[in-house]
Amino acid sequence: MTESPTCPLCGAAHCSHYHRDQRRDYLQCPRCALIFVPPAYHLAPAEERAVYDQHQNSPDDAGYRRFLSRLFTPLAAELAPGARGLDFGSGPGPTLSVMFEEAGHPMRIYDPYYAPDSAVLAGEYDFITATEVVEHLAAPGRELERLVALLRPAGWLGLMTKRPRDRAAFASWHYILDPTHVCFYSEATFEWLAEHLGMQVVFPAADVVMMRRDPKRYRRMT
Incomplete structure (x- = not known):
């Protein structure tokens, strides 16, 4: 029997079967509860880019702005005037x-396909956003730690991603049909992450999580 891959968020071994459909398998971590797709099922970069190229997001789209306001509104309420931010994974139509x-x-943007200026990842920010991004990350532990390290003391990390409810709902969940979605985070997963990094966490909406870096408790995952 082939040994199961380690968790891409916390590195735990002995991840267990969670679900299988016609396209791929899904495992769950016993430590952080992340549900993830093994690397053997991940798309190649060119295939992944082709999926993203189909997105039609634009700042002129009022509906898309309403969608993003689920993170924008609670996060903006926590920011000091003039706070500097980074939008990570900004996509083909930064909004x-x-x-x-x-x-x-003032904002900077980064996207590995559409705005690949790695110099912005050497900056320091009061807040960082990633909307509909973390479910795409093949190595979320490494990427999220890198982002948190860019935050100033008491800085905010704001994320949007849909959260799984239970095994029965997962089986018929539209969110797993996207072949670029490879990681699925429950509240328990984000609570583990916040505790491990020494951050505070709040859940303003069903698909929104905000974590604040605590200068007295923050620590690296590795």
Whole structure:
């Protein structure tokens, strides 16, 4: 029997079977509760890019702005005037960064396909956002730790991603049909992550999580 891969978030071994459909397997971590797709089922970069190229997001789309406001509104309420931010995984039509700039917050953007300026990942930020991004990450532990390290003391990390409820709902969940979605985070997963990094965590909406770096408790995962 082939040994199961380790958890891509916390590195735990002995991850167990969670679900299988016609396309791929899903495992669950016994430590952080992350549900993830083994690397053998991940798309190649060119295939992944082709899926993202189909997205039609734009700051001119009022509906998309309403969707993003589920994170924008609670996060903006926590920010000091002029707080500097980074939108990570901004996609082909950056919009959340525009919303924060309109609110007086200088923004940088990064996306490995559409805005691959790695220099922005050497900066320091008061807040970082990643909307509909973390479910795509093949190595979420490494990437999230890198982002948190860019935050100033008491800085915020704001994420949007849909959260699984239970095994029965997972089997018919539309979110797993996207072949670029490879990681699924429950509240328990984010609570584990916040505790492990020494951060505070709140859940303003069903698909929103905000974590605040605590300068007295923050520590690296590795």
